[in-house]
Amino acid sequence: MLSSILLSLLPLVSAIPWGPPGSSSQTPSFDNVTIFTPPADWPRRSTSYARVVLLNQNCETDNVLLTTFTLTPPSGRYYPVFASHDQGQTWAQISQIEFGPETGKDYSAGRLAQPTLLELPIDVGEYPAGTVLFSGMGQPTDQSSTDIYVYASRDKGYTWEFVSLVTSGGRANTTNGATPIWEPFLLMSPVSHDPPWVMNAYSDSRDPAHGQKLAHQSSPDLKSWSGVIDDAAEANYTLRPGMTTMAKMGNGKYIFTYELGLSTDGLPGVNPFATHYRISDDQETFDSAEEIRLKSSDGIISSSGPYVVWTPVGPSGKGTVVVSDSHFTMLFMNTEYGDPDAWFTVYGDHGVGYTRSLTVMPDESKVLLVNGGMYNSSSTIVTAGIIDIPGTYAPGFGPGPKDRDSVSSCGGKGFWNNWGAGVAAGGW
Numbered sequence: 001m002l003s004s005i006l007l008s009l010l011p012l013v014s015a016i017p018w019g020p021p022g023s024s025s026q027t028p029s030f031d032n033v034t035i036f037t038p039p040a041d042w043p044r045r046s047t048s049y050a051r052v053v054l055l056n057q058n059c060e061t062d063n064v065l066l067t068t069f070t071l072t073p074p075s076g077r078y079y080p081v082f083a084s085h086d087q088g089q090t091w092a093q094i095s096q097i098e099f100g101p102e103t104g105k106d107y108s109a110g111r112l113a114q115p116t117l118l119e120l121p122i123d124v125g126e127y128p129a130g131t132v133l134f135s136g137m138g139q140p141t142d143q144s145s146t147d148i149y150v151y152a153s154r155d156k157g158y159t160w161e162f163v164s165l166v167t168s169g170g171r172a173n174t175t176n177g178a179t180p181i182w183e184p185f186l187l188m189s190p191v192s193h194d195p196p197w198v199m200n201a202y203s204d205s206r207d208p209a210h211g212q213k214l215a216h217q218s219s220p221d222l223k224s225w226s227g228v229i230d231d232a233a234e235a236n237y238t239l240r241p242g243m244t245t246m247a248k249m250g251n252g253k254y255i256f257t258y259e260l261g262l263s264t265d266g267l268p269g270v271n272p273f274a275t276h277y278r279i280s281d282d283q284e285t286f287d288s289a290e291e292i293r294l295k296s297s298d299g300i301i302s303s304s305g306p307y308v309v310w311t312p313v314g315p316s317g318k319g320t321v322v323v324s325d326s327h328f329t330m331l332f333m334n335t336e337y338g339d340p341d342a343w344f345t346v347y348g349d350h351g352v353g354y355t356r357s358l359t360v361m362p363d364e365s366k367v368l369l370v371n372g373g374m375y376n377s378s379s380t381i382v383t384a385g386i387i388d389i390p391g392t393y394a395p396g397f398g399p400g401p402k403d404r405d406s407v408s409s410c411g412g413k414g415f416w417n418n419w420g421a422g423v424a425a426g427g428w
Helices: 412-419
Strands: 033-036 047-055 064-071 079-084 092-097 111-119 132-139 146-153 161-169 181-189 197-204 213-219 229-232 240-248 254-261 275-280 307-311 320-324 331-334 343-346 357-360 366-371 382-388
Touching: 033 064, 033 079, 047 111, 047 357, 047 366, 064 111, 064 382, 132 181, 132 197, 146 181, 146 197, 161 181, 161 197, 161 213, 181 240, 197 240, 213 240, 229 254, 254 307, 307 357, 320 357
Parallel strands: 111 181, 240 307
Antiparallel strands: 033 382, 047 064, 064 079, 079 092, 111 132, 132 146, 146 161, 181 197, 197 213, 213 229, 240 254, 254 275, 307 320, 320 331, 331 343, 357 366, 366 382
């Protein structure tokens, strides 16, 4: 996991430049606007691991974006929450999330890391549709454990309440044989449960059969969590899959990306954390799906901290899978629903960052990339920029009689943007 941050940027080769989409766009194009710069008097001016959620479950007209990330303030420990009301062009801090006495532990001088955000598309337990969920990993002041908590906001990120502890592991340690948990990722589970449950997927080193595996727990009410279900448990004990992200594609299948720590199938000279992925009909059955290395047509292998989304816009009529990683400035794209032979690279000018996040915008020809900076660098900033996706809408998506807004109320948009394909693909 943390070993993957020791990266060196390779020259970009055979990158395929794509121009702007042919149709008009509601979302403006912009590069690298600044969200946050650590104050000059902070002893440690490092940020990383930005995550974003687009709020439109409750028919917001200004498409509110929220982002949070890891930072290193000189005193106290918290996750900042910034909001944008102009599709990512400007941002302002509206709140912060702290792990306080409600957790039963002292985090005042601990470590808070690896946040994730999700807007509920439906009511879950006592939390109505439109509630914003946050999850993150905390290591308390005494460094005795690693803990994943869930918090909720009923007012679009301005205030937060404690919801539950998902699970705990041992002390933070990346050595095989240690027992920490980290890197949560929130998502909905619309296939295996009716009504859908909330999933919290994470990296898990507690299983003695695996140095590290990827797993998840699900909840019908955000209070009680199921047992552990494996997502990627390698037969080779020494391998360390990490950093789950998942997205639903327009064909109804799900794509699951992760880095494979200590693998030997990366590019020579690149640290051994090649991106791998799996495709499944159900996001709770990934562990039995084929593991595929993400290699583009120009021979570049994506490496470290991937993040995946799917947008219905693309030249093939099948939309576009977009993957960012922590090693390259370019993006990896696929217009054939993740076909292993159909990956290509697209140059981007958004900088290298530790697990940059991707968010499909209301105009699905635009994807927002937020770069939280490189973990443990001496000084970083958090920036946002737009990636243009050229092409036309996949059948059944986009403007027209089959648009998601005509399939359900505008509440469907929240699910669409957080989970990939939404109601138009039969998700609800």
